[in-house]
Amino acid sequence: MTRTVYYTATSLDGFIATPDNSLDWLLSRKTDADGPMGYDGFIAGVGALAMGATTYLWVCEHEPGWTPERPAWVFTHRDLPLLPGADLRLTAGDPAQVHADMVAAAAGRDVWIVGGGDLAGQFADRGLLDEVVVSIAPVTLGAGAPLLPRRVELAVQEVARNGELVSVRYTVERTPSPG
Template structure:
């Protein structure tokens, strides 16, 4: 069954990027991408991506040759043009309107919400987010882009160490349906 997973990293005080969108605080950490809750194992289970425009533009700026290896949706109100050869869709639609297409494109694998705490929150608000996997770095930033800028109830499933990072996997707890 396809799950929608917010897989990300955060500072100890809950920010995924600095106020100027830098990830230097994270990229300097010792981690093993093949280790517990590492990227290598995670990405093998991913069939489609969802990302916000800020994340997309940051990745393209820091790696101009980057193209998603999986079908990807970029949620934006900006007028952006996909690079040639990319299976990339820009949308201003509500996540609930495109989620079924993302699940279909994932072909039995998971959908990854890449960066963007607000985007992950939008999926959660609509009952579409199933899991949060977060690597916690031993640094505080004091300000920046928050991990999740709204209340989301979670249940801890697993905690491991990967190099400098404490990694946790949570399932999203949905409120009970009215009787």
Template sequence: MTRTVYYTATSLDGFIATPDHSLDWLLSRENDPAGLMGYDGFLAGTGAVAMGATTYRWVRDNDPGWVPERPTWVFTHRELELIPGADLRPTADDVAAVHAAMVAAAGDRDVWIVGGGDLAGQFADRGLLDEVVVSIAPVTLGAGAPLLPRRVELAVREAGRNGEFVVVRYAVVRPA
């Protein structure tokens, strides 16, 4: 069954990016992509991606060779410079309006909510978010883009360590 998963990293004080939208703090940290809750295993189980425009622009601008390997919906109200040949689907629609198409594109794999926190929160608000998998870095940023800027009830399903990160898998607890 396809799950919708917010897979991300955060600073110890709960920010996923600096105030100027940088992820440099994250890229300087040691982890094992093949290790516990690592990127390689997660990506292999992913069939479709959702990301916000700020995340898309940062990755495109900071990793010039990056081309999404899966159908990717970019939630935006702005014009975007798209990567030629990539399966990018810009949308200004509500997440609930495109979720079924994302699940269909994912097949028997998961939908990955890359970022940001508000986008993941929109999926949670509509009852569409199943899991949050977060790697917690040993650094504080003091300000920036919050991990999840709203209340979401979670239950710990798995926890451990991957390199410098504490990694935790949470199930989203839906109201009774």
């Protein structure tokens, strides 16, 4: 069954990027892509991706050789350059309208919300986010792009250490917990 998963990393104080969209604080950390909750194991189960325009533009600027090997939707209201060789779909649609197409393209594998806490929140607001997998780096940023800028109730499913990071897998609770 296809799950929609927000898989990301955050600083200890809850930011996924600095105010100028830098990820230097994360990219300098030692992790094992094959380790617990590592990227390689995660991406093997992904069939489609979604990202916001800021994440996409960061990829274009910092990782231009990275081409998603699966269909990817970029949520934007702007015309953006397309990475050559990638199956990219620019959309200004509501996540609820686009989600069915993403699930169909994933062909039984997961949909990855790549970046953008607000985009992940939009999926959560519509009841479409199933899991949050977050790796927490031992650094505080003080400001920047928030991990998830709204209230979302989560239940811890798994905790592991991967190099310098602590990774936690949560399921999204559809109804808030009492108390």
